[in-house]
Amino acid sequence: MQTTLPEPNPQTKASFTVFVNLFLSLIIKKLLDTALISYNTQKLRGMNIIFLLCLVVILIQSFSLFLKVSISPTYGDLLDVSIRRRFRVPTLFGAMIFVFILLYLLADFFSGSAMTFVIGSVILAFSWLIFDFICKATIEDYYRAKNKPNDVKDDLLYEAVGLWMICDLFLVVWCALVIASLHLAKITERDAAIAMLAAFSFLSYLVLRSVKRTVPNTSQGSNSPNQPSDNNQ
């Protein structure tokens, strides 16, 4: 027997969009403030500029990802359904706020030492991992609400989130190795900054590619979570 699902409410999606964009704008403002102050006080070194580029890459990735995910049919339904179920969406909001606070702090600290930034990055990677894990759990919960728990495997957004989690896990390991190399003075601070930029850029490329495929398929309806059985035929 299928439970009655609430009608999608555009307000939920809109408020969530405003919330995300507001935070990202705040981070950009902080980033510019720190960059300008450091530039005026002549504290900005080559390494700090590379860290600044890292943050720019992260922000571009966050905006693009949000735009791509927000047109996925799963996403709209998911917010409406899951916000009324248990603690999934509040937890998701909490995890997202934590990620944004970390990004805000990184935007403040990027003009400092390499070690500070890389430690901040490892915490950020870990919080992304937790956030993605909660996202995955929320999507599973959404399908359970629809009494179709087995169809979650066919959801492309669910699959993409799984791939992001692997990227997050890799980033944690990468940051740990950079920290160890920095601590043992095997690499310079500039090398650490370059290593971080390479990891952030390439992972952003992989993450965005994984969603690129999700959206057109779902928008065509062939893999819509509401018609998952089509996939099996």
Added chain:
Amino acid sequence: MNKSLHAKLLGTSFVASNISVATVVLALGVVGYNFGFWGAVWITICWILGIFLFAYLIGREPIHGYLSVGHTLHEFIGEQYDEPGRLPIVRLAASALTIFVFWATIGIEFFAAVIVFMKLGGGLSPMLMALLIALAIIIYTMIGGYRAATVSDWPRLALVTTGFVILVAIAIWIQHKSTVAAEPLFSISAVARVPPEWAIAGIFTLVPVQLSGMDMWQRCVAANGDVPAIRRGLLFAVPLNLLWLVPAYVGALAKTLNFQPTNVNHVVLEVLERIEPFIGSWWGWAVRPLLYASLVATMASVIDTLLMSLIFTFMYDMYGCFKKIDFSKLTKPEEAKMVIRAKYWTGLLGLSSLCVVFAGLIKATIYDLIVTSFALQIILFSPVLLAVFARNRNLRKRRLAFAGLCAGFLAAVAAIVRFLVTQDQRFLNGAPIAAIIVTFVIYLILVLSSPKRQVNVTGANNAART
């Protein structure tokens, strides 16, 4: 089909991916420096013997039958030792081993790039250069796939050869400009510099390595298992493998002239550094760019080939096995989905192999890492060899076969760990020997305890073909 062109392309592909910066340029320089020129000649002979053994065995059943239908190395091992209808643990373990070895080898090559740019960088950050090259190679392999990797082998081999010609010219020039040598270079007395235990370790490491390499099998499958064409390709590759001797000659020459490098692992690069003041402005705008291009081409040849083999093993032998995917029955959308997934994993595994760079910077040297990767790769030699020579027996004892692979892996790892703790070179030399002996003994027990087959082998092969 033009078989001679086919053979040449195969040969180029065999050589281009075998000449790596880490194993050939840096490690053979160390071999030349430590054990003299004849040490390098010895390991080249072992390598070529391995090629001949491979060329001989691919013509024998059951290997020939499996190559003809496009089966992988791990599929072959799984078909011999796994039990039908049960989780193919032997195939999965063999695949995991190959993935780990190739992943580490790609990382070692990136580590070699960092070392090269540290020595010859000319002011640029070595990490930046190595990462740029790594990302470029990974992205073009992701986008272009196996075609991009194979098509670009010819021009790259030309660049690699140019680099080696420059290197040998520099070495000969140094030899003629230098005064009395402290140690003999080519004389028979120089053979005494080759330690017997190291020479034995060379046989155990390098003869089995071709048969245990998924990349070699993959190329043979690409040639549709056409054994005469593959053999011609391998034969074409043999003289090109003599290029190996160039860095070894530079290393041996450095020792002969009593040159004391700050780090013996970078001896070839340090010799090049020394030559810079003598070449003058030519160095900056002609010699160094050509050497750089040659080294980058060398790295790209190895990395893209290994990355393709790695991802093929991962998607086909592991992911496909776990998900129970029948690749012959994939629909177009499913195939497209698999390709996208494979590209994602190509990118991620390629990038993650850069972690080996940090491991190398923190603890190990290029030489240690290379011996470790060879020691692990040759574990697959015994299962393949015994499957060929015991084809009249039913070898389907998956637990014992799985235990054999695990025991070989543990023996190699234990020897390497012991070496890292004690820094006793004997443990490093002993790692490949330990791995191969332990695996061989267990597989021999498996063969001897197996009953004779009930059905004839031709029938089994026909079944495999269908």
